[in-house]
Amino acid sequence: MNPKxxxxxxxxxxxxxxxxxxxxxxxxxxxxxxxxxxxxxxxxRKSKSKLAGGIELFSVSELTLIVGRGEIxxxxxxxxxxxxxxxxxxxxxxxxGYEIIKLVNKNTEDGAExxxxxxxxxxxxxxxxTELDFKLTKLWFDMQLLKLAGHIPDLQTDAAGVRLAAxxxxxxxxxxxxxxxxxxxxGALNTNHIKFMRLGFSASxxxxxxxxxxxxxxTGLVQPLVQSM
Numbered sequence: 001m002n003p004k005x006x007x008x009x010x011x012x013x014x015x016x017x018x019x020x021x022x023x024x025x026x027x028x029x030x031x032x033x034x035x036x037x038x039x040x041x042x043x044x045r046k047s048k049s050k051l052a053g054g055i056e057l058f059s060v061s062e063l064t065l066i067v068g069r070g071e072i073x074x075x076x077x078x079x080x081x082x083x084x085x086x087x088x089x090x091x092x093x094x095x096x097g098y099e100i101i102k103l104v105n106k107n108t109e110d111g112a113e114x115x116x117x118x119x120x121x122x123x124x125x126x127x128x129x130t131e132l133d134f135k136l137t138k139l140w141f142d143m144q145l146l147k148l149a150g151h152i153p154d155l156q157t158d159a160a161g162v163r164l165a166a167x168x169x170x171x172x173x174x175x176x177x178x179x180x181x182x183x184x185x186x187g188a189l190n191t192n193h194i195k196f197m198r199l200g201f202s203a204s205x206x207x208x209x210x211x212x213x214x215x216x217x218x219t220g221l222v223q224p225l226v227q228s229m
Contacts, residue, residue, distance in 0.1 A: 006066065008065060009062065009064045009065075009077075010031045010034050010062075010065075011033075012030060012031040012032070012037065012061060012117075013029060013060055013120055014028070014057055014061075015029065015101055015105040016105055019045065020040065022045075023043045023044070024041065024044065024045070025041045025045060026038065026040050026072065027041055027075065030120060031117060033114060035108075035112045036111075037073060038073065039068075039075040042074070051075060056083055058127075058128075059081075059082060060081045060082045061078050061079060062079040062081055063075060086127075086130055096127060103142075103145060104119075104145075107145060119148065123206075126140070132210050135216070136206050136210050138223070140205075143200045143226055144201075146201075147201055153179075153229060155194055157178075157179075158178065158180060158181050159173055159179065164179065166191045167191075168181050169184070169186060169190050170182060170188075171188055189221070189225075193218060193222060200222070
């Protein structure tokens with residue numbers, strides 16, 4: 001963000017909210033073009049606040065802020081662009097949404113690139129889709145977060161640099177982020193798991209994973225592995 005700007009408008013998603021004083025709230029936004037931004041919303045906890053409608057969780061909003069002298073700006077205007085209301089209608093989707101928000105907040109710096117904003121927005125869209133298993137959305141999100149951080153595992157060759165064989169099974173070596181071949185059918189991962197992971201890391205939307213036959217069963221093993229990465 002240009003420090004010479006006195007006021008700016010941007011698109012943002014709420015990552016964190018902290019009550020302050022009697023009626024104010026300090027918010028952390030992930031924005032499309034300014035990275036992470038902190039702002040105080042004065043009087044937002046009052047029943048007639050005009051700011052409240054544009055700073056809901058699981059929503060995308062247009063924000064206008066006055067640049068502060070320190071790290072906290074002042075939020076003066078909000079306009080709700082999109083609210084993903086289906087997320088809060090289901091406790092499992094809600095919990096998944098909270099976890100995704102926390103992961104983004106934890107794994108981004110103030111100058112986070114716009115890719116993180118678009119990833120979070122895409123995750124909201126998927127969680128809002130009640131036809132799509134929320135576990136697939138969470139798996140896809142975790143994969144994409146690893147990808148943005150530059151931690152994609154090698155899913156083409158094994159630990160010795162040998163190209164993976166469809167007939168072999170493998171275990172995954174976390175420290176090296178590589179697959180290790182195992183005796184026939186002794187490894188935890190077969191060719192279906194590996195293809196599923198390749199697709200998950202390359203897919204632009206989690207709905208792609210939902211088209212795979214047996215996706216829910218594959219997710220059960222792949223999810224904890226990806227989380228451990």
